[in-house]
Amino acid sequence: MPKPEVDPTAPLRLSVDRSSPVPLYFQLAQQLEAAIEHGTLTPGSLLGNEIELAGRLGLSRPTVRQAIQSLVDKGLLVRRRGVGTQVVHSQVKRPLELSSLYDDLEAAGQRPASQVLVNTLEPASAEVAAALGVAEGTEVHRVERLRLAHGEPMAYLCNHLPTGLFDLDSAQLEATGLYRLMRAAGITLHSARQSVGARAATADEGERLGEPEGAPLLTMQRTTFDDTGRAVEFGSHTYRASRYSFEFQLLVRP
């Protein structure tokens, strides 16, 4: 493998546009991230001290620090007092995100398809009521979907949502993911509590997913909260273990 054709002594081409509405620290962070992604900043290399960097760009040190800090939070950089700021020897890509299966499949280029099996209202069971923080028996949406990739079933998704949040249109649900609909409705997702496990498929579950009875299934239950702390969705999903696994990156909080 040829060595990267980058002169490490050449100072990075950085510049900021003060007339732009995008914050200066953000512009700098983007450029640094691009340089890391592109290989201009090689793993392990020092970034040059903050004061010099600030002077070169005509920025103040706090602004430069804010840019660097955002990349440290992303896990791309590591700071060492008395040494400098280094690019992490990555293999690390992205921390875990709250993504939907739809997004996952699309990112993998699998051209996902949905099939809405059920889209109705029903009184909340004890489990659903507890997850959504509503009284048992309250009317909630129930959506059952089958997620397909390459025409084969991948997962069976059952979601419960409180009423009055937004319009649950079956056609839209088939065209895109649930999370996109929520974001489009002005709901800002904040956090989620997930539980991932496994169990053997019942005869019904097996038939839906094209697996024999007793086949191992990967299960996920997730309750999603918006930024006001309200539970906006509770999902119970089963995935074909033979076709799907969860992959994610973790960052250790310092």
Add this chain to the structure above:
Amino acid sequence: MPKPEVDPTAPLRLSVDRSSPVPLYFQLAQQLEAAIEHGTLTPGSLLGNEIELAGRLGLSRPTVRQAIQSLVDKGLLVRRRGVGTQVVHSQVKRPLELSSLYDDLEAAGQRPASQVLVNTLEPASAEVAAALGVAEGTEVHRVERLRLAHGEPMAYLCNHLPTGLFDLDSAQLEATGLYRLMRAAGITLHSARQSVGARAATADEGERLGEPEGAPLLTMQRTTFDDTGRAVEFGSHTYRASRYSFEFQLLVRP
């Protein structure tokens, strides 16, 4: 349920110790977090504006902002321009951490026990070599452990580690978790790449874990990196799906 006996109009008792070596912003963040945990700061309540807060504590606004920001990053607070900073209506506890099964079990009060089955050196297979970033055939540690809770097997853990990092003592491995040993050896964990799936138990696997052949197993593969980007551990773990599931909290990155 009685209403919390807290007067929301009473200003929070906050104070900082300037003679302490612990940073002022960190002291403030800890006190705010404690107040949220304790219920003194109720979910949804405003925090009071930053300038007034700074004045009351004798701090500057940047310091107060740094404290607040750290809690926003943890998902405990939400800022709204023109409105103020609110306590999130939690149910949210902690974001996902890089924890070991040992820690998980201990937190659940299950008094974990380990049994080291194998602790040896062997040449790296292609898979292990790729994960650890070493040449195929390089000598690496191989550790196989059985994790028990209440005397029952919970998981079978197989780890591979590069040589020369630290001392792998079987007795210590049985007394504590692998991650604690690494931290104690001065290795600062940085990130990990995980893959969680499921599959049916083979006859051997079933026997080790006390499950019948074909029983669903939860599998996890994890490669852990330190802050220099070096892979320090590669683990292939299988859990009894009937006894164990992964639970975690996610934060949506804004």
Add this chain to the structure above:
DNA sequence: GAAGTCTGATTGTCCGGACAAACTAAGGGC
């Protein structure tokens, strides 16, 4: 040669201030 010591470099913490942007709510116009 090995150990401890000093020095320079670099990030960490903290201050005080300034203006911009976004949101809320009250006031005025229709």
Add this chain to the structure above:
DNA sequence: GCCCTTAGTTTGTCCGGACAATCAGACTTC
């Protein structure tokens, strides 16, 4: 009554500076 404008509040961004804590490497000492 309803909609638009306006003013006030609060966070967001940015500046320039100061000192402390920590690290690496060179130097000194034994």
